[in-house]
Amino acid sequence: MRSRFTAYAIGGHGQYLLDTWHPAHVRGNTANSLSLKTHDWRRLEILQSGQHGNRGGVEFVAEFVDNKGVPQRHHEVSVFERHKGRWYYIDGRVNVIPVQQA
Secondary structure, three states: OHHHHHHHHHOOOHHHHHHOEOHHHOOOOOHHHHHOOOOEEEEEEEEEEEEEOOEEEEEEEEEEEOOOOOEEEEEEEEEEEEEOOEEEEEEEEEEEEEOOOO
């Protein structure tokens, strides 16, 4: 999970993101599209994680600034699956909300 966040934060690592995404769930994403740095990712907080056999989950909050300069909070519960010793991202329930400015 942290490595995928880092790949998004740095940008240019679409092939890594594609390689860690379960092929049955890629939904048209490409290495080129995933390499684009569309947000300024600032912070990752893992809220909880767990595993049951070859299925796992991670709940996290990631803060970013969008391309209009608006701070946002991405809250996701991700599902991962292990296949032949490697973990792959399957899907996630996502909620993105603007961060309140003080």
